[in-house]
Amino acid sequence: MYYPGPLNKLITALGKLPGIGPKTAQRLAFHLLNTSDSEAQGLATAIMEAREKIHYCSICGNFTSEDICRLCADSNRDRTIVCVVEEVRDVIALEKTNQYRGLYHVLNGVISPMDGVGPDKLRIKQLLTRLQEGEIKEVVLATNADVEGEATALYLANLLKPLSVKVTRLAYGLPVGGDLEYADQVTLARAFTGRHIIE
Amino acid sequence: MSALSLEKLRLINFRSYEKISWSCEPGINIIYGPNGVGKTNLLESIGYLGIARSFRQKKDQQLINWGHHLFKIKGNCIIGGEPTEIEIVYQKNKKELTINGFKSKFLQLLGIIPVIYFGPDDLNLLKGAPAYRRNFLDREISILDKIYCRNLQEYRKILLQRNDLLKSIKEGQASKNELEPWNIQLIDIGTKIIKKRSVFLNEIMPFINSLYQKIGRNENLSLIYKPNIEDPNEWRNKIAINKNKEIQTGNTLWGPHRDDFSFYINNYDARNFASQGQQRTAILVLKIAEAQYFEKVIGKMPILLFDDVFSELDEFRQCALLDLLVNSNQAFITTAEINKLPQNLINNATIWEIYSGKICKKI
Ligand SMILES: [Zn+2]
Numbered sequence: 104m105y106y107p108g109p110l111n112k113l114i115t116a117l118g119k120l121p122g123i124g125p126k127t128a129q130r131l132a133f134h135l136l137n138t139s140d141s142e143a144q145g146l147a148t149a150i151m152e153a154r155e156k157i158h159y160c161s162i163c164g165n166f167t168s169e170d171i172c173r174l175c176a177d178s179n180r181d182r183t184i185v186c187v188v189e190e191v192r193d194v195i196a197l198e199k200t201n202q203y204r205g206l207y208h209v210l211n212g213v214i215s216p217m218d219g220v221g222p223d224k225l226r227i228k229q230l231l232t233r234l235q236e237g238e239i240k241e242v243v244l245a246t247n248a249d250v251e252g253e254a255t256a257l258y259l260a261n262l263l264k265p266l267s268v269k270v271t272r273l274a275y276g277l278p279v280g281g282d283l284e285y286a287d288q289v290t291l292a293r294a295f296t297g298r299h300i301i302e
Numbered sequence: 303m304s305a306l307s308l309e310k311l312r313l314i315n316f317r318s319y320e321k322i323s324w325s326c327e328p329g330i331n332i333i334y335g336p337n338g339v340g341k342t343n344l345l346e347s348i349g350y351l352g353i354a355r356s357f358r359q360k361k362d363q364q365l366i367n368w369g370h371h372l373f374k375i376k377g378n379c380i381i382g383g384e385p386t387e388i389e390i391v392y393q394k395n396k397k398e399l400t401i402n403g404f405k406s407k408f409l410q411l412l413g414i415i416p417v418i419y420f421g422p423d424d425l426n427l428l429k430g431a432p433a434y435r436r437n438f439l440d441r442e443i444s445i446l447d448k449i450y451c452r453n454l455q456e457y458r459k460i461l462l463q464r465n466d467l468l469k470s471i472k473e474g475q476a477s478k479n480e481l482e483p484w485n486i487q488l489i490d491i492g493t494k495i496i497k498k499r500s501v502f503l504n505e506i507m508p509f510i511n512s513l514y515q516k517i518g519r520n521e522n523l524s525l526i527y528k529p530n531i532e533d534p535n536e537w538r539n540k541i542a543i544n545k546n547k548e549i550q551t552g553n554t555l556w557g558p559h560r561d562d563f564s565f566y567i568n569n570y571d572a573r574n575f576a577s578q579g580q581q582r583t584a585i586l587v588l589k590i591a592e593a594q595y596f597e598k599v600i601g602k603m604p605i606l607l608f609d610d611v612f613s614e615l616d617e618f619r620q621c622a623l624l625d626l627l628v629n630s631n632q633a634f635i636t637t638a639e640i641n642k643l644p645q646n647l648i649n650n651a652t653i654w655e656i657y658s659g660k661i662c663k664k665i
Contacts, residue, residue, distance in 0.1 A: 214480075214483070216464075216466040216467035216470055216476065216480075217462060217463055217466045219470075221470075221476050221480055222480065249456075249459075250456050250459045250460050250463065250487055251459075251463070253483070254483035254487060257483035257486055258482070261482060261483075
């Protein structure tokens with residue numbers, strides 16, 4: 104053991120964060136030790152407060168500090184169209200394009216048998232409930248263009264077929280790998296305008 | 303036509319080389335030294351610049367010099383008069399590629415430095431398991447066609463996911479109706495792969511025919527594609543009818559991952575009915591045809607990597623290979639016995655000797 108117990112614990116905790124290797128964890132830990140009390144306290148409070156106050160929107164699954172999120176509450180948005188995405192971060196990517204004025208539905212994942220994720224682990228029931236209310240006329244499937252995103256879109260398209268809603272898919276001429284998050288805004292905007300109906 | 307040649311190769315901790323910087327020559331480079339001195343490793347590193355993979359089917363981790371934790375390959379090329387620098391660094395299970403100083407995706411690398419490798423193991427193309435031939439098809443078509451390469455990656459992922467799902471269904475952890483999205487993609491992407499393999503083999507045939515006529519003395523060589531399944535409708539039916547069989551085995555039973563092709567000489571399967579000499583000729587012809595086909599499709603003659611193959615060929619076949627070398631921009635030829643190479647090859651080449659991890663020019 105190179106470090107005293109508490110420091111070791113901090114490094115281990117930081118090292119569990121995504122994208123943080125042992126070296127970065129060590130650097131961050133040293134930085135936190137050398138920073139002022141108030142700054143360190145601020146970080147700790149921010150983490151606890153975010154965890155306490157942020158939760159999933161009861162309608163769409165987006166992050167919110169209220170019961171329903173800013174987007175679902177916005178009366179200016181088009182309530183006849185809902186865009187289905189994998190993760191909250193995809194909502195943000197699409198919002199940045201300023202192209203879309205409808206509602207969202209976050210699945211909270213994507214079908215991937217290798218990771219033990221089947222349709223039952225996604226927020227699909229909640230989507231069906233929303234559709235039953237009858238106001239939504241079009242569902243845009245905006246899962247990523249990789250094979251898992253495509254499998255999820257195909258699964259949903261088949262599931263929604265008996266319902267009287269139009270089901271469309273983003274027109275992906277998207278870059279390799281097809282991660283929505285990494286697509287530039289112009290490409291995303293174009294994918295939106297060119298969306299097509301799934302047979 | 304844009305000429306392609308490697309000017310400088312730098313290796314760090316790649317195989318037997320801890321650190322070298324080698325300024326090679328355009329035209330023919332002959333590399334000699336006793337067996338085990340690292341001649342093939344050198345060709346392997348040049349090949350790696352072409353496809354970011356080892357043509358010896360080795361894992362990247364195995365390419366690191368013993369006791370180190372990374373390897374680096376850097377090549378400076380002239381392509382149609384333009385200097386191009388490619389660097390690949392592998393460490394911690396990750397590869398990074400930079401092209402002219404810019405971080406790039408590996409798909410962008412394909413086709414920049416096309417290489418053709420020809421070595422003693424290539425007889426496996428004819429005699430070995432089908433996987434060997436599929437690897438060959440996949441590597442060559444990927445160099446020519448980035449979309450094919452991407453489809454391959456997708457197909458492999460679909461197979462992994464689908465096989466996992468089949469097993470989950472068998473164990474009662476998933477339901478059969480979850481298969482359909484994977485079936486659709488399997489057939490969709492799979493059919494694209496099958497079509498491109500078929501086109502590749504068809505398009506390379508004229509080159510093979512005319513070459514084999516010359517070298518093989520009035521015999522006919524043909525490559526016959528044997529797709530495991532071809533028609534998407536038939537495929538769909540097979541999957542539907544044999545659903546339970548696939549679930550029981552936990553395996554995807556139809557698709558291009560089970561393809562093969564065969565060499566036929568005068569309508570006889572060369573694997574069983576050809577002499578050793580005929581088999582060698584067939585492989586030689588395939589390699590030369592590939593080089594000619596690459597030149598036609600991507601507009602540049604690939605860099606040729608010939609690993610200890612001259613000594614195995616008779617004079618007649620050596621001549622055919624020499625013809626190709628004369629028409630190439632750059633070739634790297636290894637040998638353990640330089641006196642076994644044709645004299646007119648030696649006269650037109652730069653000779654290098656490898657010893658104790660260094661490459662020295664022989665004057
Ligand atoms: Zn919401």
